[in-house]
Structures are given as structure tokens and as C-alpha cells.
Amino acid sequence: MVTRMLFRAVIMGPPGSGKGTVSDRIVKNFALKHLSSGDLLRTNVQNKTEIGVVAKSYIDQGQLVPDDVITRLVLQELHKINETNWLLDGFPRTVPQAVALDKAFHINSVIDLNVPFQTIKDRLTARWIHPASGRVYNTEFNPPKVPEVDDLTGEPLVQREDDKPETVTRRLKGYEALTRPVLEYYQNKGVLETFSGTETNKIWPHVYAFLQSKLPDVSHK
Ligand SMILES: Nc1nc2c(ncn2[C@@H]2O[C@H](COP(=O)(O)OP(=O)(O)O)[C@@H](O)[C@H]2O)c(=O)[nH]1
Ligand SMILES: Nc1ncnc2c1ncn2[C@@H]1O[C@H](COP(=O)(O)OP(=O)(O)O)[C@@H](O)[C@H]1O
Numbered sequence: 001m002v003t004r005m006l007f008r009a010v011i012m013g014p015p016g017s018g019k020g021t022v023s024d025r026i027v028k029n030f031a032l033k034h035l036s037s038g039d040l041l042r043t044n045v046q047n048k049t050e051i052g053v054v055a056k057s058y059i060d061q062g063q064l065v066p067d068d069v070i071t072r073l074v075l076q077e078l079h080k081i082n083e084t085n086w087l088l089d090g091f092p093r094t095v096p097q098a099v100a101l102d103k104a105f106h107i108n109s110v111i112d113l114n115v116p117f118q119t120i121k122d123r124l125t126a127r128w129i130h131p132a133s134g135r136v137y138n139t140e141f142n143p144p145k146v147p148e149v150d151d152l153t154g155e156p157l158v159q160r161e162d163d164k165p166e167t168v169t170r171r172l173k174g175y176e177a178l179t180r181p182v183l184e185y186y187q188n189k190g191v192l193e194t195f196s197g198t199e200t201n202k203i204w205p206h207v208y209a210f211l212q213s214k215l216p217d218v219s220h221k
Helices: 019-029 037-046 050-060 067-080 095-104 117-124 165-189 200-214
Strands: 008-012 033-036 086-089 109-114 127-130 135-138 192-196
Touching: 008 019, 008 165, 019 033, 019 086, 019 109, 019 135, 019 200, 033 037, 033 067, 037 050, 037 067, 037 086, 050 067, 067 086, 067 095, 095 165, 109 165, 109 200, 117 165, 165 192, 192 200
Parallel strands: 008 086, 008 109, 033 086, 109 192
Antiparallel strands: 127 135
């Protein structure tokens, strides 16, 4: 069956560990579709959809959106890209989400970015995003060509409401309590691949080599 040959990966790591940045590099180098639960939620918030209205208060407070809401949203999107290899970013974040995902798809690999919390706190205060595309900048690491302006569209960049220091602390605590068990869940299934470090540029070559070993037949750009 064709679906058996498809590559389904998840990228995990605490908020600010570089999931979006690494995912960007992955899609530039491998034939994978990237789906970010955070981007998906922010689009819904922006468009004031029913889900967006519910999700906003959770996101702004640095809390997770209820499992049933996010699971329905993400699975619906994944079914739309059923025919392609994909990389899921930001989901699952709880064990019930992982169980629900397992029921729908077979996950081949879980890429875990293991970055110290102090490094993350420093990074997130310098994060700027282009909401419409999900493009991510950092005033120190990858600044836009013109401050506070998106390189491609010229539109203004914004700082995320949930990147305020006190909200970041709450998100990191939530990660420890609710998401770390998901790493154990995947470890037990034998699909967890952990990449540790404090700099994306040093972690990236290892992720690249790992994916090359998993996706040998994918055409590289
Ligand atoms: N200083 C620094 N910033 C980084 C590095 N890697 C990513 N960033 C920035 O850190 C922030 C968080 O990265 P992001 O990819 O959005 O993480 P995510 O929340 O896990 O998706 C962004 O502003 C990135 O541009 C790095 O190696 N060093
Ligand atoms: N799988 C999920 N389960 C519950 N809430 C989620 C999920 N994915 C995203 N969210 C909500 O969206 C917010 C932003 O997520 P995301 O953009 O992935 O953050 P980061 O990339 O900084 O980890 C989270 O703090 C949470 O409120």
C-alpha cells in the first residue's frame, strides 16, 4: 500500500527550542509538508473562527488549548495532506494527543530538540514573527533585513503576546508537566531521536544527517 511508504515525522522540543527554525530548513531540503499547530491556531485566532475565539485565551495565558479542540483541528488538516510525507510541529503536546494521533497515523520518527530552558528564555524575548506566513526572526540570531519588517512581503513584524517572560515561564512549566511524558511515550515506542545543544546551527547538521538516512530517495533541491 502506498500509505505505508509515506514518512510521518513529529518535531518536538520546548517552546523556543527552534522547532519552527529547524522545520523551515527541513522543508527546504526534503520533500515534506510542514504543519505547525501553533501557526494553525494563530491563523484561526486571526480569522476569529469559532476555534480561534476559544483558543485565544489559552494561548495568551501560556496554557495549552484543550486536547479535543486541538486534536480535531490538527487531524482534519493531516487528512488533507494524507498523500504526502509530512512533518508535524507542536503536536502532540500531551499523552492523550499522542494516543489520538497514533490511532490515525503511524509515526516513523520523532525529532526531539533538547535545548536548556535558560537559552530559551533569552531567545524568546528577541523573537519577532510575520503572522500571515509564520516566518520567524530573532533580533540577534536571524534579524530581518529591515528592523520589524518581513523580508518577503515588507509587512510589519510583531512580537507574540505569549513570549512575555512570565508567560514563557508558565509555558516551560507546562512543557515539563504535560509534554515530557510524550517524549517517554515515543521513547518506549523506539521512535524518539534526541538532538541536544544550545545553537540551531550546531544541531541542524545532525538532524540533516538523520533525515538523509531516513529519506534516502527524496529529491533534494
Ligand atoms: N540566539 C539564537 N536564537 C535562535 C537559534 N535558533 C533559533 N533561534 C531563534 O529563537 C526563537 C525561537 O525559535 P523557533 O524556531 O520559533 O522555536 P519554536 O518555538 O520551537 O518553534 C526564534 O526567534 C528563532 O529565530 C539559535 O541557535 N540562537
Ligand atoms: N498541541 C497543542 N496542544 C495544546 N495547545 C497547543 C498545541 N499546539 C499549540 N498550542 C497552543 O499554541 C501556543 C503556541 O504554540 P507554538 O506556536 O507551537 O509555540 P512554540 O513554537 O513557541 O512552542 C501554545 O502555547 C498553546 O497555547
